[in-house]
Amino acid sequence: MPHFDDSELTAAVVGSFAEANDPRLKFLMEELVTSLHGFVRRTNLSFEEWGAALEFLTRTGQKCSATRQEFILLSDVLGVSMLVDAVNHRDRGGATQTTVLGPFYVGEHRPLPHGADISENVEGDRMFVQCRVTDLAGKPLAGVTVDVWHADDEGFYDSQKPSYASDGPSLRARFTTDAGGRLFFRTILPCSYPIPIDGPVGELILATRRHPMRPAHVHFLLDAKGYEPLVTHVFIEGDKYLESDVVFGVKQELISTIELRTDATMPDGLPAPGPWHLMTYDFRLKPGKGVAPKPMIAVSVDA
Numbered sequence: 001m002p003h004f005d006d007s008e009l010t011a012a013v014v015g016s017f018a019e020a021n022d023p024r025l026k027f028l029m030e031e032l033v034t035s036l037h038g039f040v041r042r043t044n045l046s047f048e049e050w051g052a053a054l055e056f057l058t059r060t061g062q063k064c065s066a067t068r069q070e071f072i073l074l075s076d077v078l079g080v081s082m083l084v085d086a087v088n089h090r091d092r093g094g095a096t097q098t099t100v101l102g103p104f105y106v107g108e109h110r111p112l113p114h115g116a117d118i119s120e121n122v123e124g125d126r127m128f129v130q131c132r133v134t135d136l137a138g139k140p141l142a143g144v145t146v147d148v149w150h151a152d153d154e155g156f157y158d159s160q161k162p163s164y165a166s167d168g169p170s171l172r173a174r175f176t177t178d179a180g181g182r183l184f185f186r187t188i189l190p191c192s193y194p195i196p197i198d199g200p201v202g203e204l205i206l207a208t209r210r211h212p213m214r215p216a217h218v219h220f221l222l223d224a225k226g227y228e229p230l231v232t233h234v235f236i237e238g239d240k241y242l243e244s245d246v247v248f249g250v251k252q253e254l255i256s257t258i259e260l261r262t263d264a265t266m267p268d269g270l271p272a273p274g275p276w277h278l279m280t281y282d283f284r285l286k287p288g289k290g291v292a293p294k295p296m297i298a299v300s301v302d303a
Contacts, residue, residue, distance in 0.1 A: 010037040056200055063199040067159070072103045073201045076247040077210075085231075094136045095286035099249040101231050101293050102219060104157040109147045109174035115268045117186040118173045124153035124188030127258070127277040128266045133181045133222060134284055140181030141285060147174050147221040148185070155193025184268060189258070189277050190216045192241050205246065212246050215239035218279070221292060228288040234281045256281050 004012060013033045020026035039045070063070040075081045081100045089098045112118065119126075133144045149172035151157050158170040175183040194212040197205060205212050217233040235242060235255045242250050259278040266272050 006041070010034060013037070056204070059200045068196075068199075069103055070199050070201055073195060073199075074204075076100065076102075077195070077201055077205060079248045082248045093286055094284060095228070096230055096232055096283045097251045097253045098231055099233050099251060099254065100247060101221070102247075104149060104151075104159060105147070105219070105221065105293070106159050106169075106172075107294070109149070109172050110169060112173040112175060112185070114175060114178065114182075114184050115186065115270070116173065116175075118148070118171055119152075119187045120170070122152055122170060122188055125275075125277060126273055127187050127189045127279060128184065128268075129187060129218065129279045129281075130184040130267055131182070131220075131280070132282045133177050133183070133224075134282065135227070136284055136286065138284075140177075140179070141224055141227075142177055142179045142181060144177040144181070144222055144224040144227075144285070145174055146177065146183055147223075148172065148218060150187070150190040150218040151193050151216075153188055153191050155191055186266070187218075190218060190236070192216045192239055195246055210246065211241075211244065213241045213244075214247060215241040215245055215250060217249075220283070222283055222285060223292040224285060226287060227285040228290045229292040230283060230285055231293060232283075234279065236279075 010033065014030045017026050017029045020029070040050075043049075060070045060074055072081070085098055085100055092098075129148075131146070133141045133146070135141055149157070152171060158172065171187060173185065175185060177183050192213050192215050195205075195214065196202060197212050202212065216236040216239050220230070220232050220234065222230040222232075233249060233254055235250055237255050237257045242255065256279055260275060261272070261278050262275050264272060266276065267278070
């Protein structure tokens, strides 16, 4: 008869997966059980602590809805999202660095012409964004679809607002690079913002005396045939949260100097509405295959 005590239990549970038909599933379950049991042993986990953990995970699931995914938020603040991204993009070979997709990619990116203003009827300091997409050798890539999205100057995404259902997308669009690999558009300067803290994840952040802030950034998703899809951010230099991003998404290469300009016209030759900011960034794509990420559930502050 087996004796399921502290010394034998882990091996017994790992052995229970021996007949699994899927080798990858078998491997993942064995590693998960080994790591989880090791955590319990190393910490001498109490009944009360394990009960609290189960209650926390239960409330995390209960917080999820059609417009909110608290488990994605948990994955983000524990650094798991960035770690999964990192282990899947170890060898960049000179390609632009990746970072997390985030929970605000909702897939409603209107195709717009270059120079379009994606911030119509949105208050904020004006910004002109100009980008170029090349291969690793610097050759311009035409026909690359580029989805862009970012928060407003109060730190909210369109999908977080009650008006989203009636007003539709704002501060997000899809562009296609021209023959020179270029794209450009007008928008507003985003600001740093807090992740939602009205749920279990927020309670965890506050209990551990961490701040909930993300530094200001613009999201980009680039997709081109024959190249790996690129999911990344461009962060704004000087933001005070660059070194303490709550989801650990910042990489030095992704920080851009944003210039304050007073030129009467923007780079597209059209009039500037007073002082404006200029963001310039070049992306390098890596040859390969892959499927661009699917839209994720948007986090809503009122959910």
